[in-house]
Amino acid sequence: MPKPGSSPESRDNSPDEGRISRRVLLGTGWCGFLLSIVGPALANIRFLFPNVVYEGPTLLKVGRPEDYASGTITFLDEQRLFIMRDAEGLRALSAICTHLRCTTGPFVPPTAEWREAHSRCPCHGSVFAKDGRVLQGPAPRPLDFYRVSLAPDGRLVVDTAAVVDKGDVLKV
Ligand code: FES
Secondary structure, rough: OOOOOOOOOOOOOOOOOOOOHHHHHHHHHHHHHHHHHHHHHHHHHHOOOOOOOOOOEEEEEOOHHHHOOOOOOEEOOOOOOOEOOOOOOOEEOEEEEOOOOOOOOOEOOOOOOOOEEEEEEOOOOEEEEEOOEEEEEOOOOOOOOEEEEEEOOOOOEEEEEEEEEOOOOOOO
16 A cells, blocks of 8 residues: 555655665675685686696607708708708708797808898897807807707607707717
Protein backbone atom coordinates (compact mmCIF):
# COMPACT_ATOMS: atom_id res chain seq x y z
CA MET A 1 0.00 0.00 0.00
CA PRO A 2 1.44 3.36 -1.01
CA LYS A 3 2.54 5.67 1.75
CA PRO A 4 0.47 8.75 2.10
CA GLY A 5 2.12 11.73 0.42
CA SER A 6 4.41 9.73 -1.88
CA SER A 7 4.42 10.47 -5.60
CA PRO A 8 2.92 7.95 -8.04
CA GLU A 9 6.40 7.19 -9.62
CA SER A 10 8.07 6.27 -6.35
CA ARG A 11 5.32 3.95 -5.38
CA ASP A 12 6.54 1.25 -7.86
CA ASN A 13 10.25 1.38 -6.83
CA SER A 14 11.54 -0.95 -4.15
CA PRO A 15 13.33 0.73 -1.25
CA ASP A 16 16.69 -1.10 -2.01
CA GLU A 17 16.96 -0.10 -5.67
CA GLY A 18 20.24 1.78 -6.37
CA ARG A 19 21.94 0.45 -3.23
CA ILE A 20 24.67 -2.20 -3.18
CA SER A 21 23.65 -5.23 -1.20
CA ARG A 22 25.86 -6.45 1.61
CA ARG A 23 26.41 -9.74 -0.21
CA VAL A 24 27.79 -8.01 -3.34
CA LEU A 25 29.96 -5.72 -1.27
CA LEU A 26 31.44 -8.64 0.71
CA GLY A 27 31.99 -10.66 -2.48
CA THR A 28 33.83 -7.81 -4.14
CA GLY A 29 35.94 -7.30 -1.04
CA TRP A 30 36.91 -10.96 -0.89
CA CYS A 31 37.81 -10.99 -4.59
CA GLY A 32 40.04 -7.98 -4.12
CA PHE A 33 41.65 -9.53 -1.07
CA LEU A 34 42.36 -12.82 -2.86
CA LEU A 35 43.79 -11.04 -5.88
CA SER A 36 46.11 -9.02 -3.66
CA ILE A 37 47.47 -12.30 -2.24
CA VAL A 38 47.49 -14.50 -5.34
CA GLY A 39 49.04 -11.90 -7.68
CA PRO A 40 52.27 -11.36 -5.74
CA ALA A 41 52.46 -15.08 -4.91
CA LEU A 42 52.40 -15.95 -8.62
CA ALA A 43 55.01 -13.29 -9.31
CA ASN A 44 57.27 -14.82 -6.64
CA ILE A 45 56.80 -18.32 -8.04
CA ARG A 46 57.82 -16.98 -11.47
CA PHE A 47 61.19 -15.98 -9.99
CA LEU A 48 61.89 -19.62 -9.13
CA PHE A 49 62.17 -20.34 -12.86
CA PRO A 50 65.04 -18.37 -14.41
CA ASN A 51 64.93 -17.03 -17.93
CA VAL A 52 66.97 -19.64 -19.72
CA VAL A 53 67.91 -19.20 -23.33
CA TYR A 54 68.48 -22.54 -24.94
CA GLU A 55 71.10 -21.85 -27.55
CA GLY A 56 71.99 -24.20 -30.35
CA PRO A 57 74.81 -26.71 -30.25
CA THR A 58 78.31 -25.29 -29.81
CA LEU A 59 79.99 -27.84 -32.10
CA LEU A 60 79.53 -26.83 -35.72
CA LYS A 61 80.60 -28.93 -38.67
CA VAL A 62 81.74 -26.57 -41.37
CA GLY A 63 82.86 -28.77 -44.24
CA ARG A 64 86.25 -30.13 -45.20
CA PRO A 65 89.62 -28.40 -45.25
CA GLU A 66 89.71 -28.56 -49.04
CA ASP A 67 86.55 -26.45 -49.15
CA TYR A 68 88.64 -23.46 -48.08
CA ALA A 69 91.35 -22.22 -50.42
CA SER A 70 94.49 -20.65 -49.01
CA GLY A 71 94.27 -16.89 -48.66
CA THR A 72 90.48 -16.81 -48.31
CA ILE A 73 88.02 -15.65 -45.67
CA THR A 74 84.73 -17.47 -45.99
CA PHE A 75 81.67 -15.96 -44.35
CA LEU A 76 79.27 -18.60 -42.98
CA ASP A 77 76.21 -16.48 -42.43
CA GLU A 78 74.05 -19.15 -40.77
CA GLN A 79 76.77 -20.24 -38.35
CA ARG A 80 77.83 -16.61 -37.80
CA LEU A 81 81.45 -17.48 -38.48
CA PHE A 82 84.38 -16.63 -40.70
CA ILE A 83 86.63 -19.50 -41.73
CA MET A 84 90.06 -18.14 -42.59
CA ARG A 85 92.76 -20.06 -44.33
CA ASP A 86 96.29 -18.88 -44.92
CA ALA A 87 99.71 -20.47 -45.24
CA GLU A 88 99.68 -21.35 -41.53
CA GLY A 89 96.36 -23.19 -41.53
CA LEU A 90 92.71 -22.67 -40.61
CA ARG A 91 91.11 -20.37 -38.05
CA ALA A 92 87.50 -19.68 -37.13
CA LEU A 93 86.58 -16.11 -36.26
CA SER A 94 83.24 -15.25 -34.71
CA ALA A 95 80.96 -12.99 -36.74
CA ILE A 96 79.02 -12.05 -33.61
CA CYS A 97 79.56 -8.40 -32.85
CA THR A 98 80.82 -7.84 -29.33
CA HIS A 99 78.56 -4.82 -28.92
CA LEU A 100 75.04 -6.24 -28.94
CA ARG A 101 75.56 -9.54 -30.80
CA CYS A 102 74.41 -8.61 -34.29
CA THR A 103 76.04 -10.56 -37.10
CA THR A 104 78.83 -8.55 -38.65
CA GLY A 105 79.05 -8.27 -42.40
CA PRO A 106 81.48 -10.12 -44.67
CA PHE A 107 85.04 -8.85 -44.96
CA VAL A 108 85.57 -6.32 -47.70
CA PRO A 109 88.86 -5.13 -49.22
CA PRO A 110 90.69 -2.07 -47.88
CA THR A 111 89.14 1.31 -48.57
CA ALA A 112 90.25 4.91 -48.25
CA GLU A 113 88.81 4.91 -44.74
CA TRP A 114 90.17 1.52 -43.62
CA ARG A 115 93.49 0.49 -45.07
CA GLU A 116 92.96 -3.21 -44.36
CA ALA A 117 90.25 -5.76 -45.03
CA HIS A 118 87.42 -5.18 -42.61
CA SER A 119 83.98 -6.30 -41.54
CA ARG A 120 81.32 -3.79 -40.55
CA CYS A 121 78.48 -4.51 -38.15
CA PRO A 122 75.23 -3.30 -39.73
CA CYS A 123 73.59 -2.50 -36.40
CA HIS A 124 75.64 0.35 -34.95
CA GLY A 125 78.63 0.58 -37.25
CA SER A 126 81.42 -1.24 -35.41
CA VAL A 127 84.28 -2.22 -37.71
CA PHE A 128 86.57 -5.20 -37.17
CA ALA A 129 89.90 -6.24 -38.68
CA LYS A 130 90.79 -9.78 -39.83
CA ASP A 131 92.50 -10.50 -36.55
CA GLY A 132 89.33 -9.52 -34.69
CA ARG A 133 90.61 -6.10 -33.58
CA VAL A 134 88.07 -3.31 -33.17
CA LEU A 135 88.85 -0.61 -35.74
CA GLN A 136 85.81 1.42 -34.78
CA GLY A 137 83.36 1.14 -31.86
CA PRO A 138 81.01 0.95 -30.16
CA ALA A 139 82.13 -2.70 -29.92
CA PRO A 140 84.00 -2.92 -26.61
CA ARG A 141 86.35 -5.80 -27.46
CA PRO A 142 87.68 -7.85 -30.38
CA LEU A 143 85.81 -10.68 -32.08
CA ASP A 144 86.50 -14.14 -30.64
CA PHE A 145 88.47 -16.89 -32.32
CA TYR A 146 87.12 -20.41 -31.77
CA ARG A 147 88.91 -23.75 -31.67
CA VAL A 148 88.89 -25.62 -34.98
CA SER A 149 89.58 -29.34 -35.08
CA LEU A 150 89.30 -32.22 -37.47
CA ALA A 151 86.61 -34.83 -36.78
CA PRO A 152 87.32 -38.54 -37.44
CA ASP A 153 85.22 -38.27 -40.61
CA GLY A 154 87.63 -35.65 -41.97
CA ARG A 155 85.30 -32.71 -41.49
CA LEU A 156 86.15 -29.51 -39.70
CA VAL A 157 84.53 -28.86 -36.35
CA VAL A 158 84.33 -25.42 -34.77
CA ASP A 159 83.67 -25.28 -31.05
CA THR A 160 82.00 -21.95 -30.33
CA ALA A 161 82.29 -22.64 -26.60
CA ALA A 162 86.10 -22.74 -26.84
CA VAL A 163 87.56 -19.28 -27.34
CA VAL A 164 91.22 -19.47 -28.31
CA ASP A 165 94.07 -17.09 -29.04
CA LYS A 166 94.19 -15.74 -32.57
CA GLY A 167 97.47 -17.61 -33.04
CA ASP A 168 95.74 -20.94 -32.45
CA VAL A 169 95.69 -22.49 -35.93
CA LEU A 170 94.62 -25.88 -37.23
CA LYS A 171 97.47 -26.98 -39.46
CA VAL A 172 96.09 -29.01 -42.32
S1 FES B 1 75.67 -4.75 -32.40
FE1 FES B 1 77.36 -4.39 -33.67
S2 FES B 1 77.78 -2.32 -33.42
FE2 FES B 1 76.10 -2.66 -32.14
